[in-house]
Amino acid sequence: MPVNESSTASGPTTLNHAMQILQVTARGGHRGASIDDYLNALSFSRPTLYRLLKGLKQQGFLRSSPVRGRYLLGYELLVLGAQAGNGAGLRDLARPRLLALAQRWGDSFYLFARDGVNAVCLEVQNGAYPVGSFVRATGGRLPLGVGQASIALLAYLSADERDEILSHNAERLIDEYAIAIADIDAEIAHQLKHGYARGVEGSLLPEYSGLAIPILDHSGHPLGAMSCSMLKSRMTEDHKREVLQGMQEEVAAMVNQAHGLLYLD
Amino acid sequence: MPVNESSTASGPTTLNHAMQILQVTARGGHRGASIDDYLNALSFSRPTLYRLLKGLKQQGFLRSSPVRGRYLLGYELLVLGAQAGNGAGLRDLARPRLLALAQRWGDSFYLFARDGVNAVCLEVQNGAYPVGSFVRATGGRLPLGVGQASIALLAYLSADERDEILSHNAERLIDEYAIAIADIDAEIAHQLKHGYARGVEGSLLPEYSGLAIPILDHSGHPLGAMSCSMLKSRMTEDHKREVLQGMQEEVAAMVNQAHGLLYLD
DNA sequence: GGCTATGTCTCATTTAGTGAGATGAACTCG
DNA sequence: CGAGTTCATCTCACTAAATGAGACATAGCC
Numbered sequence: 001m002p003v004n005e006s007s008t009a010s011g012p013t014t015l016n017h018a019m020q021i022l023q024v025t026a027r028g029g030h031r032g033a034s035i036d037d038y039l040n041a042l043s044f045s046r047p048t049l050y051r052l053l054k055g056l057k058q059q060g061f062l063r064s065s066p067v068r069g070r071y072l073l074g075y076e077l078l079v080l081g082a083q084a085g086n087g088a089g090l091r092d093l094a095r096p097r098l099l100a101l102a103q104r105w106g107d108s109f110y111l112f113a114r115d116g117v118n119a120v121c122l123e124v125q126n127g128a129y130p131v132g133s134f135v136r137a138t139g140g141r142l143p144l145g146v147g148q149a150s151i152a153l154l155a156y157l158s159a160d161e162r163d164e165i166l167s168h169n170a171e172r173l174i175d176e177y178a179i180a181i182a183d184i185d186a187e188i189a190h191q192l193k194h195g196y197a198r199g200v201e202g203s204l205l206p207e208y209s210g211l212a213i214p215i216l217d218h219s220g221h222p223l224g225a226m227s228c229s230m231l232k233s234r235m236t237e238d239h240k241r242e243v244l245q246g247m248q249e250e251v252a253a254m255v256n257q258a259h260g261l262l263y264l265d
Numbered sequence: 266m267p268v269n270e271s272s273t274a275s276g277p278t279t280l281n282h283a284m285q286i287l288q289v290t291a292r293g294g295h296r297g298a299s300i301d302d303y304l305n306a307l308s309f310s311r312p313t314l315y316r317l318l319k320g321l322k323q324q325g326f327l328r329s330s331p332v333r334g335r336y337l338l339g340y341e342l343l344v345l346g347a348q349a350g351n352g353a354g355l356r357d358l359a360r361p362r363l364l365a366l367a368q369r370w371g372d373s374f375y376l377f378a379r380d381g382v383n384a385v386c387l388e389v390q391n392g393a394y395p396v397g398s399f400v401r402a403t404g405g406r407l408p409l410g411v412g413q414a415s416i417a418l419l420a421y422l423s424a425d426e427r428d429e430i431l432s433h434n435a436e437r438l439i440d441e442y443a444i445a446i447a448d449i450d451a452e453i454a455h456q457l458k459h460g461y462a463r464g465v466e467g468s469l470l471p472e473y474s475g476l477a478i479p480i481l482d483h484s485g486h487p488l489g490a491m492s493c494s495m496l497k498s499r500m501t502e503d504h505k506r507e508v509l510q511g512m513q514e515e516v517a518a519m520v521n522q523a524h525g526l527l528y529l530d
Numbered sequence: 531g532g533c534t535a536t537g538t539c540t541c542a543t544t545t546a547g548t549g550a551g552a553t554g555a556a557c558t559c560g
Numbered sequence: 561c562g563a564g565t566t567c568a569t570c571t572c573a574c575t576a577a578a579t580g581a582g583a584c585a586t587a588g589c590c
Contacts, residue, residue, distance in 0.1 A: 012320055012578065014279040014547070019324045026345055030354040035567065045549050050568060055277050059284045060380075066353075068557065069567055073349035075380040075406075078387070080291055081346020082404025084338035088331075089295040095402065099391055115325075115340040122343070126364055137360065138403065139347025141340075277547065279578070300536065310580045315537060333588070334536055531590105538585070545579075554569070560562095 017044055018052050022061060025073050032065045032072035085122045085138060087113055090215070090224055093257055095123055097250040098226070102127035105243050107230040110135070112149035112212075114222065117165050118142060119150050122224065132208050133229045143169040145184050146177050148199030148212035152225035154184070155191040156214055162188075178203040196244055197227075209235045211244055215251055223258075226251055282309055283317050287326060290338050297330045297337040350387045350403060352378050355480070355489050358522055360388055362515040363491070367392035370508050372495040375400070377414035377477075379487065382430050383407060384415050387489065397473050398494045408434040410449050411442050413464030413477035417490035419449070420456040421479055427453075443468040461509055462492075474500045476509055480516050488523075491516055 024041045025033045038049050053071060056062040060076030085091050091111060098109040102125040110133075111123040121140040134142050144150045144165050154162050166173075166181050173179045179202040191197040197212040212227035226247050289306045290298045303314050318336060321327040325341030350356050356376060363374040367390040375398075376388040386405040399407050409415045409430050419427050431438075431446050438444045444467040456462040462477040477492035491512055 012279045012283075012316060013576095014277045014578085015283050015317065015320045015324070018277075018280050018283070019326070022345060026348045029348070030351050030357075047550085047569085048548060051277060051547080052280065054568095055280045059280070061284070072352065073345055075349060075352075075378070075385045077342060077349040078346040078385060079404045079406055080287060080338055081343040081349070082402060083291045083294070084340060084342040084346070086295050087337065087340075092295075092401075103393055113340070120340045120343060128368055136357075137347060139344045141344055278545095279547085312538080312581085313579060316578080318537095533589080534587105535589105536585100536587075539583085541581100543579085544575105544577105546575105546577085548574085548576080550572100552570085554567105556565105556567075558563100558565075560564095 014052075017042070017048070018056060021049075021052055021056060022073065022077075025062065025071055028070075030072075032070045034070050081139065085120075087122065088223060089258065090254075091122045093254045094224075094226065095125075097254060098123055098125040101125070101228070101243075101246055101250060105228075105239075105246065107131065107228050107234070107243065108133065109247075110149060110227045110229070111224060112147075112153065112227060113224040114144065114153050115141065117144055117168050119144050119147065119153055119225075129230065129234065131229050131231065132205050134205070143172050143177075145169050145173045145179060145181075145200070146202070147227070148197045148210045148229075149225040149227035151184065151187045151191050151197035151199060152212040152214040152227070153222050155188045155197065156216060156220060156222040195248075197225075207232055211240065211247070213244070213247055213251055215255060217255075217258075279317075282307070282313070283321060283326075286314075286317055286321060287338065287342075290327060290336055293335075295337075297335045299335050346404065350385075352387065353488060354523065355519075356387045358519045359489075359491065360390075362519060363388060363390040366390070366493070366508075366511055366515060369511065370493075370504075372396065372493045372499070372508065373398065374512075375414060375492045375494070376489055377412075377418065377492060378489040379409065379418050380406065382409055382433050384409050384412065384418055384490075394495065394499065396494050396496065397470055399470070408437050408442075410434050410438045410444060410446075410465070411467070412492070413462045413475045413494075414490040414492040416449065416452045416456050416462035416464060417477040417479040417492070418487050420453045420462065421481060421485060421487040460513075462490075472497055476505065476512070478509070478512055478516055480520060482520075482523075 020042055021038060024038055028037060039046065042049065053062060060074045062071050063074045065072050094111045098111060101109045106127040106129045108124065108126045108131045110121055112119045113122050118141045121135040121138055124137055134147050142150065144154055166184060170181055179200050183200045187197060187200050195213065199210050208229055209232045210227055210229040212225050214222050215224045215226060217223050228243060228247065285307055286303060289303055293302060304311065318327060325339045327336050328339045330337050359376040363376060366374045371392040371394045373389065373391045373396045375386055377384045378387055383406045386400040386403055388403055399412050407415065409419055431449060435446055444465050448465045452462060452465050460478065464475050473494055474497045475492055475494040477490050479487045480489045480491060482488050493508060493512065
């Protein structure tokens with residue numbers, strides 16, 4: 001089945017071909033992709049495929065698997081990805097704070113940013129109490145609308161931008177996550193009223209619960225969101241208040257630090 | 266100053282141009298790169314630059330900064346990077362184990378893999394005790410020879426491969442890290458004799474110490490290394506023995522799990 | 531409302547990537 | 561150990577497709 005060439009890929013075809021190769025490789029997970037995977041999914045000739053594979057390998061974007069004839073994503077992507085995840089320096093600021101929170105409360109804490117119609121997880125710190133979550137690790141991506149961090153991010157966008165995102169995601173939200181737009185709107189209202197989000201409860205992960213707060217710049221635009229996730233049974237009123245306060249303090253400190261760095265020099 | 270076009274970049278030029286753009290962007294850190302940065306560093310015309318920027322943006326490999334005229338690395342890199350870091354499924358296996366170790370002992374634990382002449386950090390879990398390290402996070406890269414994990418990785422390569430790597434890195438090792446090849450050889454001998462590595466002491470980070478053990482596949486080739494790092498004052502004989510045993514148990518369990526997954530289906 | 535720098539467009543030029551098929555190399559299985 | 565299969569590279573002619581020069585448009589800034 002050919003690769004999803006949806007997003008009206010314009011621009012240099014060589015570039016698109018190369019990126020398609022990376023996507024196909026990624027789709028293979030930790031087993032990578034074989035020559036046939038590429039030839040089936042893509043629409044160019046074998047010599048061209050090999051030329052691109054070679055180029056990508058030289059650049060460190062691919063490496064060949066120990067299994068002959070298979071290719072894996074290269075570590076250059078990891079390195080660039082780590083950079084990419086440090087959007088506006090936010091991750092570096094957040095990492096020690098997430099760690100402190102996780103150690104103090106035992107729950108799992110996350111940093112999210114918006115990526116188009118999705119939310120991406122920039123950083124996780126798991127605590128002592130095991131927890132289930134939609135994202136397992138850095139690099140996890142969710143359609144905006146899923147999870148408490150999504151709500152915190154959505155709430156501070158302009159109404160029309162928000163609507164555009166939600167109508168774009170509506171189908172996936174209901175099909176894959178059993179989440180209705182109306183419920184998201186309600187939670188956004190809660191976020192705006194109380195300053196934190198609880199996430200919309202779909203049919204998935206019913207035994208977990210969480211909290212999220214936005215990270216806003218001076219003009220009120222969302223830079224990201226900090227969230228946490230825990231077993232529902234741990235979410236007593238007291239614990240909720242404590243964790244929320246902890247998160248708010250850390251975020252306030254972050255934003256303070258950030259103002260010295262973000263838009264200057 | 267023009268971008269380092271060292272590594273005899275062959276392959277489609279468009280691809281190389283694109284990757285150069287990404288590298289220049291990465292070099293800008295969390296502030297990204299401006300048009301002039303690109304035009305200065307690269308050797309193609311402005312329309313071409315914009316065409317490539319556009320293409321890379323559409324693919325999610327770049328995004329434009331809130332500051333007009335600047336570009337940042339895109340989150341697609343983060344997502345692919347997360348995949349790339351899961352070489353052979355190792356990271357997924359290691360993550361919970363690193364977390365358990367960090368929580369149990371309070372030190373910081375790392376998963377490394379070899380990447381050509383470098384070691385890359387695939388995963389970190391920091392413990393309760395603060396620690397300094399050569400790598401701060403996932404995606405950090407060190408020349409093989411630096412750090413205890415390097416030793417564990419090097420020790421199980423063939424002698425000539427090892428020599429090739431070390432002679433390649435020799436200059437950087439002595440210049441940037443004040444580490445001599447002879448000392449590395451000595452530590453490799455220690456690794457082979459005792460089954461763990463202590464790292465070579467350069468002039469950097471003198472107050473920290475660490476341990477590392479290799480992760481070997483059935484045929485004795487190194488898949489990666491697990492390491493830890495702690496304040497020297499914490500490294501008593503007892504603590505060392507305990508932590509080492511903890512790491513060895515976790516790695517053994519990992520390799521067990523891995524054999525079910527790595528080379529099959 | 532001018533000024534500067536970012537981003538886009540057009541179009542002719544020719545580079546430079548492409549496809550077809552043959553050839554070489556590496557691993558596999560009988 | 562040799563036949564068979566699959567991966568990887570090479571050659572060469574072709575032309576599609578990326579490129580460069582410079583003009584034009586747009587956005588932010590004082």
